[in-house]
Amino acid sequence: MNGQPITEQPSATAALRLGTRRSALAMAQSGMVAREVTRVTGRPVELVEITTYGDTSRESLAQIGGTGVFVSALRDALLEGRIDFAVHSLKDLPTAAPEGLALAAVPEREDVRDALVAAEGLALEELVEKLAGAGRPARIGTGSPRRMAQLNAWARARGAQLETVAIRGNVDTRIGFVTSGELDAVVLATAGLNRLGRSAEISQHLDTEVMTPAPGQGALAIECTTADEELTAALAALDHAPTRVAVAAERALLATLEAGCSAPVAALATWGRENELRLDGVVGDPDGTALLKMSANGPIVLDETAEQRAAALGRTLADRLLAAGAAALMGERAR
Numbered sequence: 001m002n003g004q005p006i007t008e009q010p011s012a013t014a015a016l017r018l019g020t021r022r023s024a025l026a027m028a029q030s031g032m033v034a035r036e037v038t039r040v041t042g043r044p045v046e047l048v049e050i051t052t053y054g055d056t057s058r059e060s061l062a063q064i065g066g067t068g069v070f071v072s073a074l075r076d077a078l079l080e081g082r083i084d085f086a087v088h089s090l091k092d093l094p095t096a097a098p099e100g101l102a103l104a105a106v107p108e109r110e111d112v113r114d115a116l117v118a119a120e121g122l123a124l125e126e127l128v129e130k131l132a133g134a135g136r137p138a139r140i141g142t143g144s145p146r147r148m149a150q151l152n153a154w155a156r157a158r159g160a161q162l163e164t165v166a167i168r169g170n171v172d173t174r175i176g177f178v179t180s181g182e183l184d185a186v187v188l189a190t191a192g193l194n195r196l197g198r199s200a201e202i203s204q205h206l207d208t209e210v211m212t213p214a215p216g217q218g219a220l221a222i223e224c225t226t227a228d229e230e231l232t233a234a235l236a237a238l239d240h241a242p243t244r245v246a247v248a249a250e251r252a253l254l255a256t257l258e259a260g261c262s263a264p265v266a267a268l269a270t271w272g273r274e275n276e277l278r279l280d281g282v283v284g285d286p287d288g289t290a291l292l293k294m295s296a297n298g299p300i301v302l303d304e305t306a307e308q309r310a311a312a313l314g315r316t317l318a319d320r321l322l323a324a325g326a327a328a329l330m331g332e333r334a335r
Protein backbone atom coordinates (compact mmCIF):
# COMPACT_ATOMS: atom_id res chain seq x y z
CA MET A 1 0.00 0.00 0.00
CA ASN A 2 2.99 2.28 0.67
CA GLY A 3 3.34 4.96 -1.98
CA GLN A 4 0.29 3.78 -3.91
CA PRO A 5 -2.09 6.64 -4.65
CA ILE A 6 -5.43 5.26 -3.54
CA THR A 7 -7.38 8.00 -5.26
CA GLU A 8 -6.46 9.25 -8.72
CA GLN A 9 -7.15 12.78 -9.89
CA PRO A 10 -6.52 14.25 -13.31
CA SER A 11 -4.81 17.30 -11.78
CA ALA A 12 -1.03 17.29 -11.64
CA THR A 13 -0.86 18.39 -7.99
CA ALA A 14 1.38 16.37 -5.68
CA ALA A 15 -0.19 13.66 -3.55
CA LEU A 16 -0.88 14.40 0.10
CA ARG A 17 0.79 11.85 2.38
CA LEU A 18 -1.56 10.35 4.94
CA GLY A 19 0.19 8.52 7.77
CA THR A 20 -1.69 5.47 9.00
CA ARG A 21 -1.25 2.51 11.28
CA ARG A 22 -1.34 -0.89 9.61
CA SER A 23 -4.28 -2.36 11.50
CA ALA A 24 -7.37 -3.17 9.45
CA LEU A 25 -9.37 -0.57 11.39
CA ALA A 26 -6.76 2.18 10.90
CA MET A 27 -6.52 1.36 7.19
CA ALA A 28 -10.31 1.43 6.80
CA GLN A 29 -10.55 4.77 8.61
CA SER A 30 -7.67 6.28 6.67
CA GLY A 31 -9.08 5.07 3.37
CA MET A 32 -12.45 6.69 4.11
CA VAL A 33 -10.84 9.99 5.07
CA ALA A 34 -8.47 9.86 2.07
CA ARG A 35 -11.43 9.75 -0.32
CA GLU A 36 -13.08 12.70 1.45
CA VAL A 37 -9.85 14.71 1.39
CA THR A 38 -9.48 14.11 -2.35
CA ARG A 39 -13.08 15.17 -2.83
CA VAL A 40 -12.60 18.51 -1.03
CA THR A 41 -9.03 19.34 -2.11
CA GLY A 42 -8.91 17.77 -5.58
CA ARG A 43 -5.56 16.25 -4.61
CA PRO A 44 -4.66 12.55 -4.59
CA VAL A 45 -3.80 11.00 -1.23
CA GLU A 46 -1.19 8.31 -0.66
CA LEU A 47 -1.09 6.15 2.47
CA VAL A 48 2.20 5.94 4.38
CA GLU A 49 2.33 3.11 6.92
CA ILE A 50 3.63 3.96 10.38
CA THR A 51 4.17 1.41 13.15
CA THR A 52 3.32 2.58 16.67
CA TYR A 53 4.36 1.20 20.03
CA GLY A 54 0.76 0.22 20.69
CA ASP A 55 0.90 -2.05 17.62
CA THR A 56 4.12 -3.90 18.49
CA SER A 57 3.83 -4.21 22.28
CA ARG A 58 2.04 -7.27 23.63
CA GLU A 59 1.55 -5.72 27.06
CA SER A 60 -1.91 -4.66 28.16
CA LEU A 61 -2.86 -1.07 27.43
CA ALA A 62 -3.20 -0.43 31.15
CA GLN A 63 0.41 -1.65 31.61
CA ILE A 64 1.96 0.48 28.87
CA GLY A 65 0.12 3.52 30.14
CA GLY A 66 -2.65 3.74 27.60
CA THR A 67 -2.48 7.39 26.63
CA GLY A 68 -0.92 8.00 23.30
CA VAL A 69 0.56 4.58 22.52
CA PHE A 70 -1.15 4.49 19.12
CA VAL A 71 -0.61 8.15 18.46
CA SER A 72 2.95 9.29 19.18
CA ALA A 73 4.66 7.64 16.18
CA LEU A 74 2.16 9.31 13.83
CA ARG A 75 2.74 12.65 15.54
CA ASP A 76 6.52 12.25 15.25
CA ALA A 77 6.10 11.57 11.52
CA LEU A 78 3.99 14.74 11.18
CA LEU A 79 6.48 16.92 13.05
CA GLU A 80 9.39 15.46 11.06
CA GLY A 81 7.61 16.20 7.77
CA ARG A 82 7.41 12.54 6.68
CA ILE A 83 3.63 12.79 6.32
CA ASP A 84 1.21 15.66 5.73
CA PHE A 85 -1.70 14.54 7.88
CA ALA A 86 -2.88 11.71 10.11
CA VAL A 87 -6.19 10.15 11.10
CA HIS A 88 -6.67 8.93 14.67
CA SER A 89 -9.53 7.34 16.55
CA LEU A 90 -10.44 10.30 18.72
CA LYS A 91 -10.80 8.12 21.80
CA ASP A 92 -7.12 7.13 21.52
CA LEU A 93 -5.97 10.76 21.41
CA PRO A 94 -4.42 12.14 24.63
CA THR A 95 -6.27 15.18 25.93
CA ALA A 96 -3.18 17.40 26.06
CA ALA A 97 -2.85 19.60 22.96
CA PRO A 98 0.48 18.86 21.26
CA GLU A 99 2.90 21.64 20.31
CA GLY A 100 2.92 22.36 16.57
CA LEU A 101 -0.07 20.21 15.66
CA ALA A 102 -3.59 21.24 14.74
CA LEU A 103 -6.78 19.24 15.19
CA ALA A 104 -7.80 20.21 11.68
CA ALA A 105 -11.12 18.34 11.60
CA VAL A 106 -13.43 16.12 13.61
CA PRO A 107 -15.74 14.49 11.04
CA GLU A 108 -19.29 13.45 11.85
CA ARG A 109 -19.39 10.77 14.48
CA GLU A 110 -20.29 7.13 13.78
CA ASP A 111 -22.47 5.08 16.15
CA VAL A 112 -21.21 5.82 19.69
CA ARG A 113 -22.43 2.57 21.27
CA ASP A 114 -20.45 -0.43 22.38
CA ALA A 115 -21.43 -3.74 20.84
CA LEU A 116 -21.65 -7.24 22.21
CA VAL A 117 -20.36 -10.00 19.96
CA ALA A 118 -21.63 -13.20 21.55
CA ALA A 119 -21.90 -16.86 20.68
CA GLU A 120 -25.16 -17.68 18.87
CA GLY A 121 -25.93 -13.98 18.52
CA LEU A 122 -27.29 -13.78 22.06
CA ALA A 123 -27.95 -10.50 23.86
CA LEU A 124 -26.24 -9.90 27.22
CA GLU A 125 -29.29 -10.81 29.28
CA GLU A 126 -29.99 -13.97 27.26
CA LEU A 127 -26.35 -15.04 27.43
CA VAL A 128 -26.15 -14.62 31.20
CA GLU A 129 -29.45 -16.46 31.71
CA LYS A 130 -28.47 -19.33 29.43
CA LEU A 131 -25.15 -19.86 31.19
CA ALA A 132 -26.73 -19.52 34.62
CA GLY A 133 -28.84 -22.50 33.53
CA ALA A 134 -25.60 -24.33 32.71
CA GLY A 135 -24.30 -23.45 36.17
CA ARG A 136 -21.49 -21.09 35.25
CA PRO A 137 -20.92 -17.34 34.81
CA ALA A 138 -20.73 -15.78 31.35
CA ARG A 139 -17.11 -15.06 30.45
CA ILE A 140 -16.87 -11.75 28.64
CA GLY A 141 -13.65 -10.41 27.15
CA THR A 142 -12.55 -6.78 27.09
CA GLY A 143 -9.31 -4.96 27.77
CA SER A 144 -11.08 -1.83 28.90
CA PRO A 145 -11.49 -1.04 32.63
CA ARG A 146 -14.41 1.21 31.61
CA ARG A 147 -16.24 -1.72 30.01
CA MET A 148 -15.31 -4.06 32.86
CA ALA A 149 -16.62 -1.60 35.45
CA GLN A 150 -19.96 -1.21 33.69
CA LEU A 151 -20.41 -4.90 32.85
CA ASN A 152 -19.71 -5.86 36.46
CA ALA A 153 -21.99 -3.13 37.79
CA TRP A 154 -24.78 -4.33 35.47
CA ALA A 155 -24.34 -7.92 36.71
CA ARG A 156 -24.15 -6.87 40.34
CA ALA A 157 -27.34 -4.81 40.09
CA ARG A 158 -29.34 -7.83 38.88
CA GLY A 159 -27.54 -10.51 40.87
CA ALA A 160 -26.30 -12.09 37.65
CA GLN A 161 -23.15 -14.18 37.27
CA LEU A 162 -20.63 -12.64 34.93
CA GLU A 163 -16.86 -12.73 34.71
CA THR A 164 -14.82 -10.14 32.80
CA VAL A 165 -11.66 -11.43 31.16
CA ALA A 166 -8.83 -9.06 30.18
CA ILE A 167 -7.98 -9.41 26.49
CA ARG A 168 -6.08 -7.41 23.88
CA GLY A 169 -5.56 -7.55 20.18
CA ASN A 170 -7.14 -6.36 16.96
CA VAL A 171 -10.79 -6.89 16.09
CA ASP A 172 -10.10 -10.26 14.40
CA THR A 173 -8.23 -11.58 17.43
CA ARG A 174 -10.93 -10.43 19.82
CA ILE A 175 -13.83 -11.89 17.86
CA GLY A 176 -11.70 -15.04 17.48
CA PHE A 177 -12.00 -15.66 21.23
CA VAL A 178 -15.75 -16.06 20.75
CA THR A 179 -15.63 -18.18 17.58
CA SER A 180 -13.10 -20.51 19.23
CA GLY A 181 -15.38 -20.87 22.27
CA GLU A 182 -12.69 -19.59 24.63
CA LEU A 183 -14.98 -16.74 25.67
CA ASP A 184 -18.76 -16.38 25.59
CA ALA A 185 -18.67 -12.81 24.29
CA VAL A 186 -16.50 -9.77 23.71
CA VAL A 187 -17.36 -6.07 23.79
CA LEU A 188 -16.14 -3.83 20.96
CA ALA A 189 -16.97 -0.38 19.64
CA THR A 190 -19.82 -0.47 17.12
CA ALA A 191 -18.10 2.25 15.09
CA GLY A 192 -15.03 0.11 14.50
CA LEU A 193 -17.09 -2.92 13.44
CA ASN A 194 -19.19 -0.78 11.12
CA ARG A 195 -16.12 0.76 9.50
CA LEU A 196 -14.67 -2.71 8.97
CA GLY A 197 -17.91 -3.89 7.36
CA ARG A 198 -18.46 -6.37 10.20
CA SER A 199 -21.74 -5.06 11.62
CA ALA A 200 -23.37 -8.43 10.92
CA GLU A 201 -21.32 -9.97 13.73
CA ILE A 202 -22.88 -7.72 16.38
CA SER A 203 -25.36 -9.57 18.59
CA GLN A 204 -26.47 -6.52 20.56
CA HIS A 205 -25.90 -2.79 20.62
CA LEU A 206 -25.48 -2.02 24.30
CA ASP A 207 -27.68 0.76 25.60
CA THR A 208 -25.58 3.82 26.51
CA GLU A 209 -27.28 3.86 29.93
CA VAL A 210 -25.86 0.40 30.66
CA MET A 211 -22.58 0.91 28.80
CA THR A 212 -21.69 4.58 28.45
CA PRO A 213 -18.99 4.88 25.76
CA ALA A 214 -15.45 6.23 26.09
CA PRO A 215 -14.90 9.96 25.60
CA GLY A 216 -14.61 10.50 21.84
CA GLN A 217 -15.77 6.99 20.90
CA GLY A 218 -16.98 6.70 17.31
CA ALA A 219 -15.29 9.93 16.25
CA LEU A 220 -12.14 10.47 14.20
CA ALA A 221 -9.51 13.17 14.55
CA ILE A 222 -7.65 14.56 11.55
CA GLU A 223 -4.35 16.12 12.51
CA CYS A 224 -1.76 18.13 10.57
CA THR A 225 0.92 20.65 11.51
CA THR A 226 -0.06 24.21 12.42
CA ALA A 227 2.71 25.33 10.03
CA ASP A 228 0.75 23.90 7.08
CA GLU A 229 -1.90 26.63 7.08
CA GLU A 230 -3.19 25.78 3.62
CA LEU A 231 -3.87 22.14 4.49
CA THR A 232 -5.30 23.06 7.91
CA ALA A 233 -7.81 25.32 6.15
CA ALA A 234 -8.63 22.73 3.46
CA LEU A 235 -9.17 19.91 5.99
CA ALA A 236 -11.61 22.10 7.93
CA ALA A 237 -14.15 21.21 5.22
CA LEU A 238 -14.37 17.75 6.81
CA ASP A 239 -15.18 19.14 10.25
CA HIS A 240 -18.61 18.48 11.78
CA ALA A 241 -19.24 21.15 14.42
CA PRO A 242 -21.84 19.26 16.51
CA THR A 243 -19.44 16.31 16.83
CA ARG A 244 -16.43 18.51 17.57
CA VAL A 245 -18.28 20.38 20.31
CA ALA A 246 -19.73 17.22 21.86
CA VAL A 247 -16.33 15.53 22.09
CA ALA A 248 -14.84 18.72 23.54
CA ALA A 249 -17.17 18.31 26.53
CA GLU A 250 -16.29 14.61 26.92
CA ARG A 251 -12.56 15.21 26.65
CA ALA A 252 -12.59 18.12 29.10
CA LEU A 253 -14.27 15.81 31.62
CA LEU A 254 -11.55 13.20 31.06
CA ALA A 255 -8.75 15.79 31.30
CA THR A 256 -10.12 17.28 34.53
CA LEU A 257 -10.27 13.81 36.08
CA GLU A 258 -6.62 13.50 35.00
CA ALA A 259 -7.54 10.14 33.53
CA GLY A 260 -6.40 8.54 30.30
CA CYS A 261 -8.09 6.28 27.76
CA SER A 262 -7.30 3.24 29.96
CA ALA A 263 -9.12 4.66 33.00
CA PRO A 264 -12.60 3.46 34.04
CA VAL A 265 -14.15 6.70 32.81
CA ALA A 266 -17.06 7.01 30.39
CA ALA A 267 -18.53 10.19 28.95
CA LEU A 268 -21.17 10.89 26.35
CA ALA A 269 -22.37 14.28 25.16
CA THR A 270 -25.59 14.30 23.16
CA TRP A 271 -27.52 17.08 21.51
CA GLY A 272 -31.08 17.12 22.80
CA ARG A 273 -33.38 19.97 22.00
CA GLU A 274 -31.73 22.42 19.66
CA ASN A 275 -28.65 24.03 21.24
CA GLU A 276 -28.91 21.89 24.36
CA LEU A 277 -25.92 19.67 25.13
CA ARG A 278 -26.37 16.90 27.69
CA LEU A 279 -23.25 15.35 29.18
CA ASP A 280 -23.31 12.01 31.00
CA GLY A 281 -20.24 11.01 32.97
CA VAL A 282 -19.47 7.68 34.63
CA VAL A 283 -16.54 6.78 36.86
CA GLY A 284 -16.12 3.33 38.31
CA ASP A 285 -13.72 0.77 39.60
CA PRO A 286 -13.15 -2.20 37.30
CA ASP A 287 -14.84 -4.60 39.77
CA GLY A 288 -18.08 -2.72 39.39
CA THR A 289 -18.55 -2.46 43.16
CA ALA A 290 -19.35 1.22 42.79
CA LEU A 291 -20.30 3.24 39.77
CA LEU A 292 -20.61 6.99 40.01
CA LYS A 293 -22.98 8.45 37.41
CA MET A 294 -23.81 12.11 36.95
CA SER A 295 -25.06 14.34 34.18
CA ALA A 296 -25.15 18.02 33.32
CA ASN A 297 -26.91 20.14 30.71
CA GLY A 298 -25.83 23.32 29.03
CA PRO A 299 -27.37 25.59 26.43
CA ILE A 300 -24.74 25.85 23.71
CA VAL A 301 -25.13 27.72 20.43
CA LEU A 302 -22.84 26.42 17.68
CA ASP A 303 -20.66 29.50 17.29
CA GLU A 304 -16.90 30.14 17.70
CA THR A 305 -17.11 29.86 21.49
CA ALA A 306 -19.13 26.61 21.51
CA GLU A 307 -16.11 24.36 22.05
CA GLN A 308 -14.96 26.37 25.06
CA ARG A 309 -18.40 26.35 26.61
CA ALA A 310 -18.70 22.61 26.04
CA ALA A 311 -15.31 22.13 27.69
CA ALA A 312 -16.50 24.21 30.66
CA LEU A 313 -19.51 21.88 30.96
CA GLY A 314 -17.13 18.91 30.98
CA ARG A 315 -14.95 20.46 33.70
CA THR A 316 -17.99 21.30 35.83
CA LEU A 317 -19.26 17.72 35.66
CA ALA A 318 -15.77 16.36 36.39
CA ASP A 319 -15.51 18.62 39.46
CA ARG A 320 -18.84 17.28 40.70
CA LEU A 321 -17.64 13.70 40.15
CA LEU A 322 -14.40 14.45 42.01
CA ALA A 323 -16.34 16.02 44.89
CA ALA A 324 -18.35 12.78 45.06
CA GLY A 325 -15.18 10.66 45.36
CA ALA A 326 -14.21 9.88 41.75
CA ALA A 327 -10.45 10.00 42.42
CA ALA A 328 -10.55 7.30 45.09
CA LEU A 329 -12.77 5.13 42.86
CA MET A 330 -10.39 5.27 39.90
CA GLY A 331 -7.46 4.46 42.17
CA GLU A 332 -3.89 5.61 41.78
CA ARG A 333 -3.11 3.39 38.77
CA ALA A 334 -5.60 5.03 36.45
CA ARG A 335 -4.58 8.57 37.34
Ligand SMILES: NCc1[nH]cc(CCC(=O)O)c1CC(=O)O
Binds near residue numbers: 191216
Ligand atom coordinates in the same frame (compact mmCIF):
# COMPACT_ATOMS: atom_id res chain seq x y z
N1 LIG B 1 -8.83 1.41 21.77
C1 LIG B 1 -8.86 0.86 20.45
C2 LIG B 1 -9.92 1.48 19.63
N2 LIG B 1 -9.87 2.78 19.30
C3 LIG B 1 -11.00 3.09 18.57
C4 LIG B 1 -11.74 1.93 18.44
C5 LIG B 1 -13.02 1.79 17.74
C6 LIG B 1 -13.46 2.92 16.87
C7 LIG B 1 -13.96 4.14 17.59
O1 LIG B 1 -14.36 4.11 18.76
O2 LIG B 1 -13.96 5.19 16.93
C8 LIG B 1 -11.06 0.90 19.08
C9 LIG B 1 -11.46 -0.51 19.17
C10 LIG B 1 -12.60 -0.79 20.14
O3 LIG B 1 -12.75 -0.10 21.16
O4 LIG B 1 -13.35 -1.75 19.89
